[in-house]
Amino acid sequence: MTSASISAAASEERADLRTWISVFGCMLGALVSVLDTQITNASLPEIEGGISAGFEDGAWISTSYLIGSIVMIPLTNYLTTVFSFRRLLLGCTVSFLIFSMGCAFATNLGQMIAMRALQGFSAGVMIPMAFTIVLAKLPKSQQPIGFAAFAMTATFGPSIGPTLGGYLTDTYGWRYVFFVNLVPGGLMLALLYPTLDREPMHLGRLRDGDWLGVVTMAIGLAALQTVLEEGNQNGWFGSDKIRILSLIAAIFLIAFLVREFTTPRPLVALRLLADRNLGLGTLANVVVGAVLFGAIYLLPTYLDRVQAYNAEQIGFVLAWAGLPQLAILPFVPFLQKHFDDRLIVCVGLAIFSASCFLNIHLDQNFSGDQLMVSNIVRAFGQALVLAPLARIATSTIAAQESGAASGVLNMMRSLGGAVGTAALVTLLTLREEFHSNIIGLSVTSFRPEVQALLTDLEARITALGTLDPERAYRTAVVQLGGIVEREALIMAFSDVFFVLGLALVAALALVLFTRPMVSRGPLHPAVD
Numbered sequence: 001m002t003s004a005s006i007s008a009a010a011s012e013e014r015a016d017l018r019t020w021i022s023v024f025g026c027m028l029g030a031l032v033s034v035l036d037t038q039i040t041n042a043s044l045p046e047i048e049g050g051i052s053a054g055f056e057d058g059a060w061i062s063t064s065y066l067i068g069s070i071v072m073i074p075l076t077n078y079l080t081t082v083f084s085f086r087r088l089l090l091g092c093t094v095s096f097l098i099f100s101m102g103c104a105f106a107t108n109l110g111q112m113i114a115m116r117a118l119q120g121f122s123a124g125v126m127i128p129m130a131f132t133i134v135l136a137k138l139p140k141s142q143q144p145i146g147f148a149a150f151a152m153t154a155t156f157g158p159s160i161g162p163t164l165g166g167y168l169t170d171t172y173g174w175r176y177v178f179f180v181n182l183v184p185g186g187l188m189l190a191l192l193y194p195t196l197d198r199e200p201m202h203l204g205r206l207r208d209g210d211w212l213g214v215v216t217m218a219i220g221l222a223a224l225q226t227v228l229e230e231g232n233q234n235g236w237f238g239s240d241k242i243r244i245l246s247l248i249a250a251i252f253l254i255a256f257l258v259r260e261f262t263t264p265r266p267l268v269a270l271r272l273l274a275d276r277n278l279g280l281g282t283l284a285n286v287v288v289g290a291v292l293f294g295a296i297y298l299l300p301t302y303l304d305r306v307q308a309y310n311a312e313q314i315g316f317v318l319a320w321a322g323l324p325q326l327a328i329l330p331f332v333p334f335l336q337k338h339f340d341d342r343l344i345v346c347v348g349l350a351i352f353s354a355s356c357f358l359n360i361h362l363d364q365n366f367s368g369d370q371l372m373v374s375n376i377v378r379a380f381g382q383a384l385v386l387a388p389l390a391r392i393a394t395s396t397i398a399a400q401e402s403g404a405a406s407g408v409l410n411m412m413r414s415l416g417g418a419v420g421t422a423a424l425v426t427l428l429t430l431r432e433e434f435h436s437n438i439i440g441l442s443v444t445s446f447r448p449e450v451q452a453l454l455t456d457l458e459a460r461i462t463a464l465g466t467l468d469p470e471r472a473y474r475t476a477v478v479q480l481g482g483i484v485e486r487e488a489l490i491m492a493f494s495d496v497f498f499v500l501g502l503a504l505v506a507a508l509a510l511v512l513f514t515r516p517m518v519s520r521g522p523l524h525p526a527v528d
Contacts, residue, residue, distance in 0.1 A: 030126050036181065040165055053112070061113070065119060068116070069120040069127075071121060071214065076128040076129060086197060093122075096123050103115040162300055213266060216253070227246050228426060269401070284511055286416035287503050294500060296318070299317070320372050328380060336391070356497045461476060
């Protein structure tokens, strides 16, 4: 999209039907891209079983997609100038469908991780391109409608993804979580192929790309994710593998930072983070991304491991964090016209944080019905945060740099989600081990309470037909160990939700130090 086409579109009073069809097609792509980030979460136990992967490895199914998307987001604007908007979007849509099928037919963890990463790489262009088409094709009088739809895809998609995934998995099997992409993908191609403008390619610009930045970022992030995912099960720095990967991550990420601050055409415009509002807003955005994606990963894991919910039941519980947003989001632009964006974000973060604190008293009876309240509270908080936070972050950025600033925000939020999810898995394991050790010190056969419990368990086992007293006792000891393990796990989930709540309080503090908005006019185009 050129500046001339943007100006021409802005001068029109109303967009025609062809334009709206192309805008709708791009919004559908943004929704699918965000949806697929979390659609596997409610189905992870079934997917892990289908490809013979363990619980510790399952997080890679989500984070590999995020890493691929993170790498592609900052590349989108540059690749559009090389291949044209139409060719890039249509090509990535086709490749997204191909790699979705690859995920569906994966037979082991390695294949699944590779296909999910390539799927995320293809889907990464859809979010920034949906933003671009609103700015380039819609006249200013109709842009608020486009940006409202864009914000809805960014907020609603992650919350409703596990619900859809859970239903498909329980009804048809986990492979249909990926087969379902054929429907919106095919519709996208039907909508976009005849409506997007044909433009020439400029392949000569390929030599100007920051390919060193792409390579250093991809290798550094992949190594960092591996350290976070596998550090705990490999003994952290007691493992040669973890030490080597940590060194690789440090070298390549430092090289990436040096490259981005020294090259005239950086992949990621990190220099813009020197701006107070963008810097603080981006840090807050990273935290929000980590909590948003982390909570959507934790809840299905809790319901599966503690409450033995199936995929459809998990999806139904998580729907209460997504569906209410459809009623709330349309009112956010109205609030922005009458209240300071910082106030809106702080209220949203406070509500979001409260939803996490509502889950710090988990017990064996805390399941779907009890989680409904915290999920509805979370829906209110999330809906108030993302769009106003993006506007705060970009409010002091020059208009010609708004696209680069939006790319930084999108990338960092996704990065926060990827790293945050991996870190939460590690924290959950560590806290489970901690509580198991503490409880284990108290659960000894010399304590009267433990002896009474073992006697009761033995009696129940004997009543079921086990006549051998020694066998009944051994079975009772095993069951007692299972009770200790379950209670330690529940306490670990409570601890992690407490950490998420504190993280959102820290994000609220960052927002308080941003500069106030100069005016409260129409939404800034970088809002997402």
